[in-house]
Amino acid sequence: MPRLSLIVPAYKVQGYLAECLDSVLGQDFSDFELIGVNDCSPDGSGAIFDEYARRDSRVRVIHLTENVGLGPARNAGLEQARGDYVLFLDSDDTLSEGALSAIAARLEATGDPDVLVYDYARTYWDGRVQPNNRAELLKQEGPDVFRLADRPRLLELLQIVWNKAYRREFVERWGFTFPPGYYEDAPWTFSTLISAERIAVLDRVVVHYRQRREGGNILRTTSRKHFDIFEQYDRVFAFVDEHPEFAQWHEPLFRKMANHYLTLLERPDRLPASARAEFYERASADYRKRLPGDFQRPAGPWGHKYALLHRGSYMAMSSALRANAVRRKVRTRAAAAISRSRRGALGVFYHSQLRLPLDDNLALFAAYWNRSVSCNPAAIAAEVGRLAPHIRRVWAVRADAVDKVPAGVDYVTVGSREYWAALARAKYLVNNVNWADAVVKREGQIHVQTHHGTPLKSMGLDQQKYPASTDMDFDKLLRRCDRWDYSISSNRFSTAVWERVYPCAYTSLETGYPRNDILLRATAEDVRRARADLGLAEGTTAFLYLPTHREYQHSFVPRLDLAKVAERLGPDVTLLVRGHYFYKSSPRLADMQSAGRIVDVSGHPEVEQLYLAADGLITDYSSAMFDYANLDRPIVIFADDWETYSVVRGTYFDILKEAPGAVATTQDELIGLLGSGAWRDDKAAAARAAFRKRFCDFDDGHAAERVVRRVFLGESPEDLPPVIPLEERTPAPPPGPIPAAPDPITVH
Structure with a gap:
């Protein structure tokens, strides 16, 4: 026991x-x-x-x-x-x-x-x-x-x-x-x-x-359910009445009851306005019914409140409450003045647009701080075009990124009159980051936060524990998050993190990430085309190298000697490198690029196409691993600075112990893994299977459809396509037969 x-x-x-x-x-x-x-x-x-x-x-x-x-x-x-x-x-x-x-x-x-x-x-x-x-x-x-x-x-x-x-x-x-x-x-x-x-x-x-x-x-919360308090005090006094030996507690409990009732009446956010008079009448009846014979009211304001409750005059009590409200209003006058000043700074035009009706058939999309047409918002926009074509889709794009907007996509330039008009009047605002602080959330607008990855590193309020990694104003962060109506999640792990680190009143949509739909729906021809677009020859083993940013480094520091890695792996291997890893050039690196052994894909507009083309992923702490795992293809973790990264940024689990595949902590170890075939052996596959079970909950190829049906078409959660179980999903096929593993490389 x-x-x-x-x-x-x-x-x-x-x-x-x-x-x-x-x-x-x-x-x-x-x-x-x-x-x-x-x-x-x-x-x-x-x-x-x-x-x-x-x-x-x-x-x-x-x-x-x-x-x-x-x-x-x-x-x-x-x-x-x-x-x-x-x-x-x-x-x-x-x-x-x-x-x-x-x-x-x-x-x-x-x-x-x-x-x-x-x-x-x-x-x-x-x-x-x-x-x-x-x-x-x-x-x-x-x-x-x-x-x-x-x-x-x-x-x-x-x-x-x-x-x-x-x-x-x-x-x-x-x-x-x-x-x-x-x-x-x-x-x-x-x-x-x-x-x-x-x-x-x-x-x-x-x-x-x-x-x-x-x-x-x-x-x-504001609700009639607060009327439950009357039944609970009925139970309290019934217990006292059933046990005469506790009669001495009738008066102290009466005071607790009266204080409790009055507190609920005074709080403006507890009772609906239509129910306040009814609540007061019941509270007054309880007061008179249980009033001890020789009861002495407390002195001061509380005694006055007791007297009003005894009298049963809701009008008198309401007048007192209104007086309190006036005092609260005076205390908040300075804050209101500041708010008015801020609104004035937003511009006369924007505020003129805010007074116009919402356009129920307009959706404004943005991604990565208005830098591109991509990620979850792009997948949702495409599905809106299929399922809800009556809704006009417009993108917010920075002036320096306009040349990257795909042909046929409608856009407004950030800062323009058209941009502010769209922000003010669009019913739907979809983004994978937060909109600017200046954006006003209108009644009737629907904000969809899609996020852009599964968090390994600490996020939101959890970053308060790691001040070296950020100078974020967390109060402003939460005010931005207060505008969300929906938060999209690709797995239960993410949902739990988002709901804790962004504690706001949104609804979590466990639909899967729309951008990953293609990883479950692409065909062998789609994979072939993705590789052909990158110039990958048949029989080539392509590794996508996708490292993440380090907050503790103020400038770029290469983690790998790419030329050496490509040289050691041989002519049948190509490194697709996405990141700022051509910071310093060299003749050897240039030779590898010209020979197609190293391909810079940093500017590729669709990372999902790179996933389809790659035989395997090499990453460190990037959320790319969670997306790529949906393909059920090998993943290698190169974590040469894990101790530093995890201490400075903070992480939700130990990637060295819970990796989605083989792990290397040095460059030589990485070359050995890739050269020996250990990157795709049974041990690596078992680790990947456990990782997929934990993090590939909802990505089944129908995420965008669920989002559009729920948000844009107003369908109930019960009517959305059910999530296909992990074991029944068929990811996009791999690029083709992987060549037999070469003889192990001896690293000198």
Whole structure:
């Protein structure tokens, strides 16, 4: 029997769940079990639980067949708990380092109390940590154990369950369970505290309470579901009434109830405007029904609010709330003035266009900071032309890139009047990066963020941990991301990352990357044509070398001596090099280029065509590996500076241990791999298969169709083409029979 049982319910938290579980499983105290409850989550939370259960025997998973809500999900975990003590942890929160050791030590020191109350701190996306403003209530002074009557101010703490450890025998003896609803914590918290005979406190931050920027706390949403609070306080007072020995707690709980009702009424973002009067009437009725006979209202503003609630005059209360709103408006006047100034700077023309109606049949596309017509936006635009030809497709292109726009493509030059008009009036804005800060998101506009890769390196808010890699203004970043309506993902791994590092109110579309459709739909003739366009002779083995950028280098530093590599591999091998790797020329390099042994494809407009043409990919940390893996062709990782790169930029996994194929850390090792055939042996194939299983979730050749049907045609998710299972997909065929491996090269 474990000492502690931690119950972690999960629903739509795939971006945070792994961090939560890591914080538990990484504790220096190990005598615990973790019970994960997948509350029929529609995202990858259940799969994350299962993966952790496979890796750690302390993890058990319960998969509920329907979504029941937080309280009943906790009950499901409680039924399976075997520990001496039960702890609840929300799936987007984390434990502090050494938390479980501290809990276990305090339980032992206090002789196993019924309830142990510990501290927490709020953590924010920008790194701020805010201590609990009632932390002084948890000071370990006086008797080690006590009843609530000895320290009644503990009721001033938030009525939350996850800042306490509960002795399981105590919970079972009283038969405590969670009710359904929004405010399920209130009956459990009040009932356990007032009935516990032995309470102890731990003056230590145990839980880091994540303050999610968007969509994290259902209690912060505008909804009639806040009416649930009335049923929960009915349960609280029913418990007190059923146990006369707890009659002394009627008045303190009445104050908690009144404060809670008034707080909800004062918050402008909780109750719909149409429901506020009804809520007030019910709150007033509860107040009068439960008012203690000799009750003394508090002094000051709160006493006035109590009096208004007792009187039952919604008009008086509404007037008071309006006065508060006026004061808030005065406080924000300076911010509004700044906003007006910023709008004025955008230009009279743009703002004149913003006042015109949206064009429902206009879509504006952009890619790579307006440098090209490419990537996911290009694939989506092509599919819009097929499925929704009534929508006009226009591209935003920089003046210095106009000559690269394909024939027949409609475009506007960035900065022109036509550009600002399109930004203002297009219903659909599709980009693989963010639009400029000056862009105003209009009501009715739909912004689609397609991204342009699967992240190995840290992204978004995670870059705050690696300040040497960026000088980004993260507050501005999130304001740009606030404009997204949809975020496209090619795998569950990416979805979890995007939802955590860009915590905004968009909808994730797990459609696959549209740009990769061609990798699953191309024919042998398409592959032949791609190679012919590059001048690759039949029988040539072509490696696409595609390295990524290094933030820690201010100028280009070649990773490979390309001439030497090509020379050692022999005349039947061609290196297709995409990047700035002809920084310095040399006679030997020039000879290799003129002979076609090295081909600079940095300016090729479609990297997907290069993928089709290549027999294998050589890369370091580029997201190209995730796309190329869809072809099920060999991938070689050349990671000569992994330790530096991973420390400076930060990465989500160790590419040396979880590579999609063979790995080399020196140039000589790379030449040896390529020359010996190890780049395509059984070991490399097994690594690639594992990598594909993890990262090729949705790229099945129908991604663009799903995006267009969902976003542009308004079809429901259930009506979209289902994702073809990985084992049933047929990638584009390889270039042809690969020549037999030559004799191993001896590197001198």
